[in-house]
Amino acid sequence: MIGSKSLVKRNKGAMAWFLQRLTAIYLFVFLIAHFVIMHFVGSGEVTYGTVAPRLSSPLWKAGDLLFLIFALYHGINGLWQVLEDYIRSRGLRLFLYSLLLTLAVILFTVGAVTIFSVKA
Amino acid sequence: MKRKFKIFRYDPEKDRKPYYKEYEIEIEDGWTVLDALNYIHWYVDGTLAYRRACRSEICGSCAMRINGKNRLACKTQIKTLGKGTIKIEPLPGLPIIKDMVVDMDPFFRNLEKVKPYFIKYSPLPEEEQLQTPEERDLINEAAMCILCGACTTSCPSFWANPDYLGPAALLKAYRFIFDSRDEGGKERLEIINDRNGLWRCHAIFNCTEACPKDINITYYIKKLQNLAVNNQF
Numbered sequence A: 001m002i003g004s005k006s007l008v009k010r011n012k013g014a015m016a017w018f019l020q021r022l023t024a025i026y027l028f029v030f031l032i033a034h035f036v037i038m039h040f041v042g043s044g045e046v047t048y049g050t051v052a053p054r055l056s057s058p059l060w061k062a063g064d065l066l067f068l069i070f071a072l073y074h075g076i077n078g079l080w081q082v083l084e085d086y087i088r089s090r091g092l093r094l095f096l097y098s099l100l101l102t103l104a105v106i107l108f109t110v111g112a113v114t115i116f117s118v119k120a
Numbered sequence B: 001m002k003r004k005f006k007i008f009r010y011d012p013e014k015d016r017k018p019y020y021k022e023y024e025i026e027i028e029d030g031w032t033v034l035d036a037l038n039y040i041h042w043y044v045d046g047t048l049a050y051r052r053a054c055r056s057e058i059c060g061s062c063a064m065r066i067n068g069k070n071r072l073a074c075k076t077q078i079k080t081l082g083k084g085t086i087k088i089e090p091l092p093g094l095p096i097i098k099d100m101v102v103d104m105d106p107f108f109r110n111l112e113k114v115k116p117y118f119i120k121y122s123p124l125p126e127e128e129q130l131q132t133p134e135e136r137d138l139i140n141e142a143a144m145c146i147l148c149g150a151c152t153t154s155c156p157s158f159w160a161n162p163d164y165l166g167p168a169a170l171l172k173a174y175r176f177i178f179d180s181r182d183e184g185g186k187e188r189l190e191i192i193n194d195r196n197g198l199w200r201c202h203a204i205f206n207c208t209e210a211c212p213k214d215i216n217i218t219y220y221i222k223k224l225q226n227l228a229v230n231n232q233f
């Protein structure tokens, strides 16, 4: 019988599993908030004029940035878990892993530029 | 009553490819699939190969795929299988030795990895070690496993990757890690906290559905995942 003291030191999948769930919670809450704000609060009109002021507030920028990071982590990690199930050759794994990381960096850059450049 | 059986046949020494052979036999009320296999083997076709021993759901030898589901032949009443032809195949995901006899070595090798025995470092007690009913409750269900292999061979993660420990080995790890008398929990958790261990379980629940002992295997794997994550902090 073991207690809940820190016994496991190396990261061998536990963290990825845990973060997948943690990010899922954020994505879920954020999605609901998005839905409510876009469709039930305010005029319901979706134009630059109504959206830009909100997106230019620092709080929203922070929330969006977090969303971007978490969504990317969640998606890329999920894909990686699936690939790890089926692909067992080391070379192919390394290649796909780099591909996913590159994809993440590109998507993050595009997303971050969008978030930071919004002005009211 | 006559029933038809469509049975997987393969002898790697003779056959180029596996095939199915049909047998129609007269069955009696109350027969299990194992009774039918015995009948076929004894009176119709002596070349049919399958494993069996206790015929009372405790040895775990006769696990096979019956109408697409992993189950024990000795526990499966023929009358619960509907009206049509009954299809019998070996457990999936393991090398076939002959017909329904599969090579269980990969299964038992995975089991060995989690040290499926009591580990005691403190001096051995003079008398038997008692558990409270609460302590026993933690492991009671998990300790019912008869190592039939129905769970691990129904698991898509195991099919995709035979290095995955699989539900049976993880359940065994749980059975000892959560046993109040055992002292090897730490080393076992180190072993199963691995990308080919705990984290290959994606909660598909096939194992839980297959288990002839009705053990809620997925629940126990989740308990282990919980423990492993808590130990990260």
Ligand code: SF4
Residues within 6 Å of the ligand: B060, B144, B145, B146, B147, B148, B149, B150, B151, B152, B167, B168, B171, B210, B211, B212, B213, B214, B215, B217
């Ligand atoms: S957990 Fe159930 S299905 Fe798996 S080996 Fe044990 S008895 Fe068989």
